[in-house]
Amino acid sequence: MKLEVAMKRFGFILIILLGAFQLGFGEIPLEMYPYWRSTESGVYSTGANWGDIDKNGFLDFVVSNGNDMALAPNYVYFNSDGSLQTSYGWSSSNSQYSGHSALGDVNGDGYLDFAVSNYISSGWEKTTIQLYMNIGGSLEVSPSWQSEDSIHTFACAFGDADGDGDLDLAVACGESYFDVYQRQRIYFNHGGSLETIPSWTSVDTVPCYDVEWGDIDNDGDLDLAFIGSIGPLFIYYNYGDSIEGKASWNSGGYYDGNTLNWGDMDNDGFLDLAVANNSQMGQPGYFQVYRNQGGTLNPTPVWQSSTEGYGSSVSWCDVDCDGDVDLAAGRWWGYSVIYENIGGTLTNTPTWQCSSDYESVVEEMVWGDADGDGVVEVIGETHPANGEKKTFYLNHYPAHSLERVIADGDTLLLSQFCYNLAGGWVSLASAPIFQVVFDYHFSYKPDLGVSNWDTFNYVFKNTAPLYICGDGNGDESIDLGDVIYVANYYLKGGPPPPTPIFRANANGDDVINLSDVIYLANYYLKAGSAPHDCQNYVP
Incomplete structure (x- = not known):
């Protein structure tokens, strides 16, 4: 069966035809031979x-x-x-x-x-x-x-x-x-x-x-x-x-x-x-x-x-x-x-x-x-500040690119911060008082x-599958089975969602919890808002 998956890549929407693929427990999604x-x-x-x-x-x-x-x-x-x-x-x-x-x-x-x-x-x-x-x-x-x-x-x-x-x-x-x-x-x-x-x-x-x-x-x-x-x-x-x-x-x-x-x-x-x-x-x-x-x-x-x-x-x-x-x-x-x-x-x-x-x-x-092929965009990742802290870590790294840094509502110039994409940190010249916000890409x-x-x-090459945001059980569709699967994972310690695990973060916040179960149920049963921004999940 073929599946149309919409994902963000470098700011564009790509429609990708993908054959079904799912990792088993203990599998590392890398080819043994270099591509x-x-x-x-x-x-x-x-x-x-x-x-x-x-x-x-x-x-x-x-x-x-x-x-x-x-x-x-x-x-x-x-x-x-x-x-x-x-x-x-x-x-x-x-x-x-x-x-x-x-x-x-x-x-x-x-x-x-x-x-x-x-x-x-x-x-x-x-x-x-x-x-x-x-x-x-x-x-x-x-x-x-x-x-x-x-x-x-x-x-x-x-x-x-x-x-x-x-x-x-x-x-x-x-x-x-x-x-x-x-x-x-x-x-x-x-x-x-x-x-x-x-x-x-x-x-x-x-x-x-x-x-x-x-x-x-x-x-x-x-x-x-x-x-x-x-x-x-x-x-x-x-x-x-x-x-x-x-x-x-x-x-x-x-x-x-x-x-x-x-x-x-x-x-x-x-x-x-x-x-x-x-x-x-x-x-x-x-x-x-x-x-x-x-x-x-x-x-x-x-x-x-x-x-x-x-x-x-x-x-x-x-x-x-x-x-x-x-x-x-x-x-x-x-x-x-x-x-x-x-x-x-x-x-x-x-x-x-x-x-x-x-x-x-x-x-x-x-x-x-x-x-x-796995690059996704994170917009508006927010970290609290205290007026003293200058170094902040992105939720996902190594990062692919850093697009914008906003400190206490002001977009910073390149001269006002430095960063390391592999290490995932951003260091500011002045410590923000309230919060700092990052827009970036990671894979x-x-x-x-x-x-x-x-x-x-x-x-x-990494061979991990592409994903549908909200497809908690990895069966290539969003239905009642996903609601049950994510509920079993969160409430009863059942099997985790297939790679990537953040597919279950249906409401696009930074956690997988009961609100995602409710969000999925509302989407499937009552035609509510579609799952979105799964990648905002923070382990």
């Missing part, structure tokens, strides 16, 4: 990012190359109408031994700029971090900014360290193979330009390999996590306009950490921290999660994978759209896998694994809807992009 792969080889791709570089409404795939293996340029694979180029459409003119990278609008012109951490120079010496500015939808081929100080850096992340509404750049520094201990750094943004000498450096000196911003204590500013080798995991708290110099929290013990990522595993409103440990330097190489207990991480991991090895990447995302975040993970000379979140706890063994044909040296795993069908050190880059 896209790059054609370039021998460039040792390391950093990976989704971002709309040319602002055509589709996500481009942006990679940094080289690692510690070869001098290589960086690439952008452009996306035209949902189709990624298999060969790069942009290449930097310079070649470096580059590690990971980050996208962010540094100067507030509405275009994403590209920061790249360079790990080593020839002879394994120190080097610099560099920034390629985006000029009207095109990245400059040669970086117009670079740091003055010489460092080893494998990762960087944009965040608002001082709460002034623009993006500062945090940098993970050091090198463990030859025991190079360095201070971590933040290059502050002054009027749309990054300083070249960092105003903030850490007291702690440990070779670090990743850095991530996240509001760990929910106080409305971004805190900073670093992970590295020959030392613990560090958290530097933000006091509103400054970052502490010495980490007031660390995990204790010694790890060989490679990557970290923030995500709320148990849906308690506090960010938990996933890490990938790597056994190359002699420490255990498990994937682990540290639970956030009311604003402080428990120093003992609450979850650990059943196997260990050369862990290299972790990335949270609600891939099966059941209301909780799952964990993608990868290893060097291993497979891309996903640990499913069931009731706030991850499975210890992967629920999904890519085909054995695609074993590779995984470097970074990132989520984004490449073909745009309930995020695809998985993977950068690979030894072979091609991949994208695994």
Whole structure:
């Protein structure tokens, strides 16, 4: 049977003919074989990012190359109408031994700029971090900014360290193979330009390999996590306009950490921290999660994978759209896998694994809807304010695009806020007193992009079905069966609605409850208003 489904995509109404499809329990809606792969080889791709570089409404795939293996340029694979180029459409003119990278609008012109951490120079010496500015939808081929100080850096992340509404750049520094201990750094943004000498450096000196911003204590500013080798995991708290110099929290013990990522595993409103440990330097190489207990991480991991090895990447995302975040993970000379979140706890063994044909040296795993087939619009998402809080998290992320920010009734200019679509946060220059409202797009069908050190880059397609808002039981129609199904789910703890679970949010508010049952009954039995805006549901 065929079904006509109307959904919003990039502001247009698309009529889509769809064959019936429903996920079973425990299924992860990703194909085992990549539907896209790059054609370039021998460039040792390391950093990976989704971002709309040319602002055509589709996500481009942006990679940094080289690692510690070869001098290589960086690439952008452009996306035209949902189709990624298999060969790069942009290449930097310079070649470096580059590690990971980050996208962010540094100067507030509405275009994403590209920061790249360079790990080593020839002879394994120190080097610099560099920034390629985006000029009207095109990245400059040669970086117009670079740091003055010489460092080893494998990762960087944009965040608002001082709460002034623009993006500062945090940098993970050091090198463990030859025991190079360095201070971590933040290059502050002054009027749309990054300083070249960092105003903030850490007291702690440990070779670090990743850095991530996240509001760990929910106080409305971004805190900073670093992970590295020959030392613990560090958290530097933000006091509103400054970052502490010495980490007031660390995990204790010694790890060989490679990557970290923030995500709320148990849906308690506090960010938990996933890490990938790597056994190359002699420490255990498990994937682990540290639970956030009311604003402080428990120093003992609450979850650990059943196997260990050369862990290299972790990335949270609600891939099966059941209301909780799952964990993608990868290893060097291993497979891309996903640990499913069931009731706030991850499975210890992967629920999904890519085909054995695609074993590779995984470097970074990132989520984004490449073909745009699951992008929906959220209008008027409202968050309360208190006159002090500046950082707010969107209800759904990774986000596809941010369209508008309204604080206390005033639409903000780009110069009055900054954001990170992957991390889902928006940081305002001034704290609103009453409320802040967001209009944005997100996708309930995020695809998985993977950068690979030894072979091609991949994208695994999300095969989750399209949906009818209000079709609670997933049978392709709205009838009395949906009323009964949603009532049984809400009132008696029956089976949840099929993916995406938010299909049962019939009245378009942020919860699934008795009002949705009544709304559906009124629609079906009394020709009331049609179900709408299901995607506003908040887990």
